[in-house]
Every structure is written in structure tokens, then in C-alpha cells.
Amino acid sequence: MSSTVTLGLIGGLVVMAVLFEMLRRQTLREKYAVTWFLIAVACLAIAVFPRLLFGAADLLGVAVPANLLFFVASIVLMVLTLQHSYELGRLEEKTRTLAEDLAILRMEVEASRRDGPEGQGGATVPLPPDPDV
Template sequence: MSTVTYILGIIAAIVALLAVVELLRRHRLKERHAVWWLLAAVLALFVSIFPSTLSGAARVLGFGLPSNLVFFVSIVILVLVTLQHSAELTTLEAKTRTLAEEVALQRVRLERLEAASDPGNEGTTAD
């Protein structure tokens, strides 16, 4: 590995780590969403500083090329992020449905109260 590639890898990992930390600091990213990104950035930084660990891990785990291990770990992290977002989306959809139902019930109550308090529209309800 050339010195330029080595330095470029370290810089890219540090930029990724700083980006996640900055998003957390500015409250643009919640902690529960940042866990996997922080893990990926720290792993990238560790591997960029100690590239022989990637080769050793790839050999121990049976990967033909260290880059295949990088792709595999990247895919696993992205699948976990997607799974986490899907679970949160399901929860938010359920809350949205509940809120829409409550708003509809409140609207019906309000229309009935308005109809009952208006002396000119006794007995009728608005659509």
C-alpha cells in the first residue's frame, strides 16, 4: 500500500467520523440512528490505521480478498440501518393512523357541539 493511499484512507475515515459526530452535535441525527454509522466510521478508522488487521481478519474468516470483507461488513451495516429505519417507520405509521382517527373524532364532536349551540341549525349536523 502506498503512503498516499494509506493517508487518504485515514483522512476519509476521520472525515466520516467527524461528520457523524457533527450531525449528532447539531441534533441533525439522533443517537439511536448514529450507532451504526459511528460503528462503521470507527471500524474504517481502525482498518485505515492498521490495514494488516483487515488482511488478517479476511484470512481468518475465509474471505479471498480483504476488500470482500469490507463489502460484506458494509452490506451488513446497511441492512441493519435499513431494518432499524423500517421498524421506526412502522411505529410512526401506526402513530399517524391513531392521530388521524383522533382528529376525525374530535372534528365530529366539534361539529356536533357547533350544531347544538347554533339556534338556527337545531337538529342538523355539518358534513
């Protein structure tokens, strides 16, 4: 067994082990685990059957199979980055909306405390501290 095959097998198995451990500890969501599982399987397949890479390079007209591997890896990284950027933007929008809703609720509670009689109006319920202060 060549060192390239050994390195590919070790890399794929390490990714699989880390992936399953992160899933077990619930630190990785399932929708991301599927992507990483497919990447690990592809690494293992190329390590076990290197002729797949050579055949794909011949089929696509790429002179050096390693160039095809690096190109595909860079495309995968770009797609993952794009997906995470989309998720980050969506979460930032959701956080902004929640902060605005919390500010409105704080204003309503404070207004009801000022306007209500002493025994009513929730004067005994403390507001949570404002994290921005």
C-alpha cells in the same frame, strides 16, 4: 503512508466530523449516532491497522480481504435499511392513529357547536384548518 490508508483516514474523519456537527445541530438522534460512530471507528481502525482486515480475512478463509470488506459493508447497509424500514412502519402507524384521533375530535367539536346554545359550546373557538382540504 499509502493512498489507501490516507483515503480510509480521510473517510473516517469526515464521517466523524459530520456526525458531531449533526449532533451539535440536533439533526441526528443519539440512537443513530452510535451506529455511525462505530462505523467511523471501524473505518479508522482498518485504515490505521490494515493487518486487521487481512487477519480477519485469513481467519474466515476469504481469499481477498477487499471482498470481506465489501461483504461486511453490504451486511451493515442491509441491517441499517431494515432498521429504518421498521422505524418507518412504526411511524406510519402512529401517524394514522393520530389522524384518526384528530378526525374524531373534529367531529365531536363540530357536533357540540351544532347542538349547544349560542353563548356556549365553544362557538368562538375556531377549528384549525384541515390539511387534507
